[in-house]
Amino acid sequence: MRQIIGLDTPDGDHFGRVHGTQYAMVRKRAGTRVILNLFAAAVVYWLCKDTVAWEILAAFGGALLCALGLAFTLDFRLRDADQRFFSPEDMKRHALGSVFKGLVWATGFCVLTFTGAAEQVAAIWAVIAFLVMASSVSRYSAPLSAISYALMVCAGGLVASLATFNYGLAVVVVGTAFFGCFGVVETARMAVGVRIAELEMQEKSETVSMLLREFEDGQADWLWQIDTKRKLRSVSPRLTFALGREVAEVEGQSLLQLISGDGWKSGQFPASLHDLADRLKGKESFSNLVVKALVNGEIRWWEMSGTPMFDEDGKWLGFRGVGSDVTAQRESSEKIEFLARYDTLTQLPNRLQVNESLSDALAYAQEWRTRCALLMIDLDRFKAINDSLGHLVGDRMLAQVAARLKPLMDEGELCGRLGGDEFAVIIRDAKDRRRVDTIAKAIISALSAPYYIDNHVLYVGASVGSAIGPRDGSKVEELLRNADLALYRAKDEGGGEHCEYEPSLHVNAEERRLLEVSLRHALERNEFVLHYQPVVDANTEEVVSFEALARWNSEEHGFVSPGKFIPIAEDTRLIVPIGTWVMQEACREAAANWPEHVKVNINVSPEQLVEPDFAGTVVRALSHSGLDPKRLEIEVTESIFMRDADVARKALEQCMALGCSVALDDFGTGYSSLGYLRKLKFTTIKVDRSFVQGAGQNSPESLAIIRAVVAMADSLGMTTTAEGVENEDEADLIRRLGCNKIQGYHFGRPMPADDAVKIFSRKDAGGRKRA
Template sequence: MRQVIGLDAPERGDFARLHGRQYSTVTQRAGTRIALHIFAALVVGWMCRGAIPSMVLGIWGAALTCAVVYSYCLDRRLGDADERAFTMEESHRHALASAVKGSVWSVGLCMVAIFGPADEVAYLWPVLAFLMMASAVSRYGAPLSTIAFSLALSAGSLVAALATLNYGLAAIIIASAFFACFGVIETARMAIGARLAEFEMHEKSETVSMLLREFEDGQADWLWQIDTNRRLRSVSPRLAFAMGKDIAEIEGKSFLQLISGEGWKTGQFPSSIHELADRLKGKESFSNLLVKALVDGQTRWWEMSGTPMFDEDGVWLGFRGVGSDVTTQRESSEKIEYLARFDTLTQLPNRLQINESLFQALAYAGQWRTRCGLLMIDLDRFKSVNDSLGHLVGDKMLADVASRLKPLMGEGELCGRLGGDEFAVIIRDASDRQRVDTLAKAIISALSTPYHVDGQVLYVGASVGSAIGPRDGNTVEELLRNADLALYRAKDEGGGGHFEYEPALHSNAEERRVLEFSLRSALEKNEFVLHYQPVVDAKTEELVSFEALIRWNSEEHGFVSPAKFIPLAEDTRLIVPIGTWVMQEACREAALNWPENVKVNINVSPEQLVEPDFAGTVVRALSHSGLDPKRLEIEVTESIFMRDANVARKALEQCMALGCSVALDDFGTGYSSLGYLRKLKFTTIKVDRTFVQGAAQNSPESLAIIRAVVAMADSLGMTTTAEGVENEEEAEMIRRLGCNKIQGFHFGRPMPSEDARKIFRNAAAGARKRA
């Protein structure tokens, strides 16, 4: 009630918006109220003539005139209250002026009670009641002022009635004041309620207008309307623009025919148009229906909503609705969906789609009691292409690989890229076991032919591992894992072949996992030991060096062959800390327990050479042990040039600068190239045991290779060491071929450090005896 009267600010809407409009109506009847007050004053003056002194009546009239004029001035100022910031203080000031005006009238009635006869008050009250009623009717927009005037006027009248002992009149005055105030409040409440409703309707109208303007301004949105024959009516400009025609061209035309294109003649409609036609035929409301429209020979995607129209009698009049061109959004979503399922480089299905297709193939095999196949493909020597020619050339080669794989696929077969240089092929029905092997061989053959990229001829091979579902796995994960194990086996065998999954591969992988776990703690448990194999001078058979060979005696697995744990250490890069330990231990043993003329040969992995601080590792091992750098010979294989060759060469050159020598081990068994000998000045070339054994069996090729290596080493100022010499005949043959040093079981097997020391002690004892 306080908010309605104007004593408090309203909860909804500000004070000026609600009460300003109401108070602005006060100005409209300001003149009428002055006339009424003049009329009432004249009536009172005429009735009180002779009863009240003229001077008193004159003073009262002057006071009333001032109050009425001041109130009139305030009324006139409220004419623009609905257009400016009308405040609560203004309403209170206006109410105070009304209260003063009512008080003047009350004082006049009290004068009558004092100076005039007692019954004169009862005669004058109707005049004041008339003023109170007129104020309530004409100033309902200013409820606080009206209540203030009525209460002030009634208060003086009540005093006058009680002073004249007219209790009945007093009761009438109280009742009149109450009902006058109550009527003002109720009228004001209805006016304020109407004003609030008007505000809400205005805001809603503005919101709707704004939305309609935004909708009409949108270039992709339009309104549509059709009659009962599905012909367009009241075509909007935006709809005409969306259809690429003028309004006159499409007004009254069949809507379905316009968006069907050539399909209208052939009857071949997109399924979405069939769905739209069914909705229109069933007189069903629909929302966000995606329709494929053919407009001017172009395919457009429209998102449409519609509702049926009925007249007052329920007769169907047609449809109306809104539409939006979502072609761009549709194309974007299709592109995103494509990118999520296809590899952008090769345009082949990616890992996600391969997994889904493999899942479906397994489900098909389970349903029809058949088999499905999975082939995992990995390119051989692809990393060297990336390292030497860059990833751009590698990417072009991968795209060429994809183009070679696609033509090999038959019905029910899918090829995709898993990532990197790994691909996969899914055979939905692999009942014919021969098909798996035939396809694998065809893939290896196709991918092994030369590639012509940017004017260069490149050679890579391919290895394939296969698994059959559900025999080799009931789930996608199992089948992928087992095919990968078969691929790993193919890579271990040198690549270029196809291997099928066998249960033994899984046990080997599990054994490898367990070994890796134990290998990670072998150094901490001191499970490694070094054995030393002698290397002798070919002519004098004097001991010139020992090759340090690591052995692992595991607490859990017992003695583990180096052929098992060395490749595992290299794959997991555990070879780096293990190699550091070997370097330190071998240098310490040689410095403390060997003669100064005996060298130590230490094998170094490519993984160690690419470490940034490899030369520092060598320096620390030499300094801590006190070994002369000339007594250290580092043995490397040709594989160091297949990965970060520049880094490896730089590391070896730093070691040679310290005074160490470098030997090229297993020469001729890897990717042999005379260019390696030009890139780095090796001290020794070691001839692999396979050539020695071949020469012992009079193999012309092996003999020719050894002679060529010896001749080349001599011309380059290098020495040669023959490995794998097992008897005197082989040793004699090696001497004839010209090798400088010999290593093999004939002169000693790898032995513990204590046995190596015995050799020196025995040699020293023999020398003393001869002396």
């Protein structure tokens, strides 16, 4: 109902267009309404001229002329309503004119009744009721305006009839208002429904017409017909357009001759034309036969279908069919095929073509009893450049890498991009083993030279791993895997190296696999335990917190270093359940056995932060343990911002809202630390141990960095913790540099929970709690 009246509009533009068409009809009857109002005013004047002062009648007439002028102006502005979207605001603005006109009649009716025309109130109402009915009939297409006018006028009639104690007339007035508004709404409902149906039919008609026009104007399909001598008959205009000739030139000519070009004289036809000729000769039906045609010296590709024609006696009359030019589709298909085999960024063969070429090289090596080689190349430090300067700079660097690799290739060697910053080189004949090492060193040297991109001088290195086929693998997958293992070893040795595959690499890979299997059951077997390393106040040396560190004592492998199992846990996302256990166990231990002023620091992996319910995990750990949120400090590294910075920031902000504090660990070892400090309000900055050790050796750079970090943290309202303090001299130096807290072997190594509790029962000679 509100949509029909015009008080709101549903989604889409149907109602806006419908109301625009409806309101455009209002303008056509604007003059008629003015005349009817003037006629009604004249009748009222005649009825009241003997009983009401002329000044009042004149004032009423003047006000009515103003109202009529305003309403006529608003109606005239609707001349383009059917050409635009007509909103509820437009309808409300138009209704204001009707409200003003109705107010003039209502006020005039009341004033005339109270100033001498009380006896003529019924007659005057009859005139006004006539206007209400006329408005309802003439302005049903503008229901909001018609209803506003009717209600305003009837309100005046109701006041006048009640004031003169004419209750019968009051009932008539109310009935007039009801039936007038009801008639407007019902008529508007029908009109709107009809108009919506018309618009839908119009849209369907326009869509069909557009499709027909596209088919007629596209000239992409044509009919063709040949007789028993393969000569064209009843040539269609579209076929002549496709041949680039006139109808007279084509009628009666051989179809094969017209599309074979110079090949007609020499007899050298494309295979597709031979196929077409055989189908025609054999009187066979064919469908979607792609033919290579030469039209006016230009190669075109036609897709043709044909059916033999026979008369009632079974006599063959020729062929009839349909054809279309599919040159654009053919070229597009060839382009797609090219893109499927080549990398668009570097223009090098992609992984698909590399695998195919490697398969061919292995087959060649096995057939001729020789060797082939696969070199896997990975850029060192590329991710840091990509993350700090953006993917556009990274893409331009990859393009330059490809340009440097191409000149290094000799005959029988192929270089391709596997994806990301990984490339591969295939040597088809690698009987000279020295060639593998030579090209690997040449690749490392070429890719390690500086890159100049957007006023930046950038440096990346390259690591290379190689495998020889079929010695190191007789299948593509085996050779790729073994070359990849050699590449991992090269990167583990610091990068910038070439490593050949050795069987021992499989041992390391198998060890990693077995560790992963055991790690998946470690929580079920209660093989994890937490150790705690104290963090002390730099001035008082009192323990202010413990950092919780996970330790794994496996049934199959014994004690496993965190440096081994933590990367595996992160790669397999087992770090999520492990991290949840660490959170629950550390909070329980701190709440149950530590003084209330001692915090617990828990390291959180980026994999945990991107979990949708990380904040819920923290809440459950706090509620189950009863630990005050202020005693929990979450430690993260800059790597959390490398994967999904927005999700990580939101999760940490939710934890801070609970009252927990957040520390940025290993500060200064990344590439955008200052940017992270701007994105998130950290509580603590932990200075990496490398700077602490450098400062202990009087390194000017390390000293300057620590001073800058401390000054920046103080200005931002953050505390600083120095990691890796191993002796008293380093502790004194860190204290002088202004760090608030210290962590390191000098104050305590990671220890079991029972030993951590004992610290609080010991005091040094000065009465201070020491680790």
